[in-house]
Amino acid sequence: MNETVEKTQDEYRDFRESISYCIFDIESKLVQLAEEGRIWMIQGMKDLTESELILINHYLSDKRELQIYDFV
Structure with missing residues (x-):
């Protein structure tokens, strides 16, 4: 897996846990x-x-249109 993708996924997982999975956040x-x-x-x-x-x-x-696929 791409390093940037993995970092983004890990950050997102950590964020979800830190806010106790509040759907609004x-x-x-x-x-x-x-x-x-x-x-x-x-x-x-x-x-x-x-x-x-x-x-x-x-x-x-x-x-x-804002998505950047050059990270891969």
Whole structure:
């Protein structure tokens, strides 16, 4: 796995745990990742909830033009 992708996924996991999986805070983080062009990096994580997947797919679609795939 790409080092940047792995770092982003680890940061996202740590964030979720630190906020006790509050969906409102998770949504804010997902918006931030989408605006930074990194939301696609967490899309394939195996430990995502259905709610997270719905939000990720929404923001990935909504902010597709901001995604930066050159990290890979």
